[in-house]
Amino acid sequence: MTDVLAELRALRAGDLPTHGGHTLAYVYDSGLAGLDELAASAHALASSANALDPTAFPSLLRLENDLVATAADLLGGGVGSVTSGGTESCLLAVLAARGDAPEPNMVLPSTAHAAFHKAAHLFGVRPVVVPVDPVTFRADPAAMAAAIDDSTVLVVASAPSYAHGVLDPVAEIAAAAAARGVRMHVDACIGGWVLPYFRRLGVPVPEFGFAVEGVTSVSVDLHKYAYCPKGVSVLLHRDADLRRGHYFASARWPGYTMLNTTLQSTRSGGPLAAAWAVVRQIGDEGYLRLAERTLAAVRRIREGVAAVDGLRVLGEPDSTLLALAADSEEFDLFTVADEMRERGWYVQPQFAHESSPLNLHLTVTAANHGTENEILTALAESVAAARAAGPVRVDPDVAAFIAALDPGTLTGEQFAGLLSAAGLGGSGALPARMAEVNALLAAAPPALRERLLLEFLGTLYRPGKSFT
Incomplete structure (x- = not known):
């Protein structure tokens, strides 16, 4: 066993670091000591249990209901299901809305997560993509309203969008959807667990959950700012009738009647137990403190980027995500990303799309509090190195x-x-x-x-x- 684990550790040594805040995409680090060990122990206790049948494993039912209740407290109520991640939550929101419509479509801002395009592909729902404001990158409520027609089954907004970290005007979009009798989903996979705490810290975060009339479903990932191991997300619906569309049952074979609340059938109890243990351990006040650290880090980095010659922040981010663009063509951001990696920091390149230029994505977490100056120094050095190298030219x-x-x-x-x-x-x-x-x-x-x-x-x- 020791040799096998040693081999696994050697393989993992080639990965991006998941702790310390050096990987500014993909991973979320609370910086809290002992949390990984707690999650691993809880995972081991339930990993062999199967959430396929809650009557056989009632402990998993209790864990899921507790996690859904906690998410509902943050987002204004609702009933829900625990899924494997944000993409599955978004897929299920589309599936529940699709129903039996013969030629359904869904109205999306162009900044909506790619998961909705995946849902469109899988479920035969035509995406009607509406351009966002070219400066703020927020969805345009009037344009979204104009795109709704008699075949629309779902309207989507982000809280926040992944690419720029801005909140769409949820209330206005929800009102337009409600006026046409159409469901409205808020993709709060990234912001749903942290923005309510930002609001408690005095940040003027507009309501985006079920306090907004017309919002019918909300997704929130626990493996993001609830700092749980991957992969655990929650999809909330305003009521059980709305949720029913993504439940599945089949008695049309000689085995057991298969009942599913998500796209999966067999589901390990491990992620449920790990998430339950982490959420219970950190608690409400703990999440408030983590949000405070994260907010301080975001503000410091955003302020410091303004002092880096040649860099600017796109839009007016409302959350924990920053998109950094170049002010000139003297250097190449792809080279900046390479230089950052050589200095021990991973930032994610985002290609140009519509009015959004090539930029570098930063996901800031609580673990980045205290490392802000290191990040800013590395950015300044990387920009200087990229400027000295000159822009990358394609023939x-x-x-x-x-x-x-x-x-x-x-x-x-x-x-x-x-x-x-x-x-x-x-x-x-x-x-x-x-x-x-x-x-x-x-x-x-x-x-x-x-x-x-x-x-x-x-x-x-x-x-x-x-x-x-």
């Missing part, structure tokens, strides 16, 4: 060639050649520096970029080392 002929490609007609061999040219071929391993690769990907239209990255994903997932 105009190459860019024109890429822009003219049709991903629907290319063969697997042709994609392999493109991947190799982009530095993504061969073993499937990424190069140490990604600026040139990202510059090529940025030159590709979205559909081609999607296909290239899916092909690359296929090179990563292939048979590894057999244990036989």
Whole structure:
């Protein structure tokens, strides 16, 4: 056993760090000592239990109901289900709204999470994408209202949007949806657990939960700012009738009658127990203190970015997420990301889309309190290094060639050649520096970029080392 764990630790050593606030995307760190050990012990106690049947494992029913109740207290009530993550919560919100409509559509701001496009693909719901304000990046209530028609089954807003960290005008959008008798979902996967505490700290956070008339469902992830292990999210509905649409039952076979509250059937009790233990251990006052630390870190970083020559924050962020853009073409943000990684910090590049330019995403957590000056110093040094290196240039002929490609007609061999040219071929391993690769990907239209990255994903997932 010791050798197996040692091998696993050696493998994990090549990953991005999940603690200490150095990975400013994907992970959420409270910085609290002992929390990981508590969660791991709770997970072990329930990992073999199966939430498929709450009558067989009533402890898991109790854990889920307690987590839903705590989320409901934060967001103004409702009934709910625990899911595997934000994407599943959003999928279920769309599924519940879809019903039996023959040609349903859902109205989305262009900043809505990609999970809704996944739901559209899976459930046959046409996405009606509405551009956001080009400066604030908030959804436009009037444009959203105008996009609703007789086939609309759901309207979506974000609290906040992932790309820019801004809250959409939920009340106005919900009113427009309610006036047409359409459901309204608020994607609060990132903000749902922390913004209510920001409000208690005096931040003027507008209501976005069930206190807003017309909001019919809200999603909130516990593995984000509730600082629980992955993956645990909660989807809340205003009432049980609205929730019923994503429940599933089948007695049309000779086995047990299958009953599901989520997309999954078998669900390990491990994540439920770990989340329950963490939420109970931290408690309401603990989350308030964590929110206070997070808020201080966000404010300090945002203030410090203004002093970094060449960087600016996009929009007016309301939460814990910052998008940093370049003020000039003297340097390349893809190079800044590479330089940050060399200095021990991971920031996430976000490609240009509509009025949003290329930028770097930062997810700030409680663990970043106390490291703000280190982050700002690394940013300043990285910008200086990128400016000295000069911007990454894609040959105009190459860019024109890429822009003219049709991903629907290319063969697997042709994609392999493109991947190799982009530095993504061969073993499937990424190069140490990604600026040139990202510059090529940025030159590709979205559909081609999607296909290239899916092909690359296929090179990563292939048979590894057999244990036989």
